[in-house]
Amino acid sequence: MSLESDPGTLRPGGRTARVRAAVLQAAGDALAEHGFAHLDLADVARRAEVGKTTVYRRWGTATGLVADLLADMAEQSVPRTETGSLAGDLRANARLVRRTLADPRQGALFRAVIAAATCDERAAAALHRFYAIRIAEWAPCVEQAAARGEVPAGTDPHEVVRAVSAPLYYRLLASGDPPDDAAADGGAAAAVAAARAGAYVV
Template identity: 55%
Template sequence: MAEEQPGNRRPGGRTERNRLAVLRATLDELGAHGYPALTVEAVAERSGVHKTTIYRRWGSAEGLVAEALALAVEDDWAAPDTGSLEGDLRALNHLIVRSFTDPRESALPVAAISAAFQSDRAAGALREFYADRTGRTAEIARRAKARGELPADTDEAEVVRTACAPLFYRLFITREPVDDTVADTAARAAALAARAGAFVVVGRECSGRFY
């Protein structure tokens, strides 16, 4: 059995309410001020939970960020369902564009990715988050298979990665603008490639997970 780290326990009642208050406050602070400025004291003030309790359970700002990012995996988010492969990929990419370019939404996801470059625990939590999201969005390709749009042996996760990758490349590598036109072009290219068999798995089972 893996050794339990601070922040891994999931008790109920008041303790669980405090946990959620602290983690939501961590996300709010992360989005408002970024990882370098995140402190236990600020999270304590925002959440109303005493800093001694936070230090005892999470140990540090790094521990807070790691579990706060993991909290997102507990939600009920589902991939878009428009009735077609290209339509689903377009809708997914539009969500990504809005999440990273709308000032009302972008601060937190940008700060989370920044934190992952500064903290190993945050990086691990972010990998788990995107592994979870990839698993859920692979449903887009599974539905397309069921409709007969894709070859049966298509790697479902790779279809989604290929559709989204140009957006993240522009957002975080070249720092080019992204909009719905860029999103639609990337979605269409991925859909065309997938229908042509570019992501057919040879010699191993397709699982819809990160490899």
């Protein structure tokens, strides 16, 4: 079943939209505070001040709720920046990722969602879809750079964008070092240098 047809992923307006927004905000707060293992639909309903039956009927499971939360996060993400150069565009991308991961709530939320994805196929599919949307949003920066002659023809834009954020996620999940602007700028610069050298030509 696709994410678009899963419970809770429809985009209705009016009161239903307000309920969805309140529940997703509450779910994000709960995930950031307690992690996926302790995400409880009844607690989310209490936080959102909606009936438990509404939450269970629309989302069904904690995984269904996480899937819809990721879909909403992808929709609400900040649009890509165009600076006129690949280095400037990728630096903007890296700093956006850094701000997100360094934010107390958002960083904890991403750790919780990534943890969920390691043990639940549906959560993993939702996470993969989220990043596919974000990478596709920024890929034109690389395509434009190729058109300007900044990188070789045939450079895979998706691989370049992935290379920008990978060091920041490593810091978040593996080394424990807080992502900072220096790490963001360094990751962007390394991705640009590798792209210019043809490392991502397919």
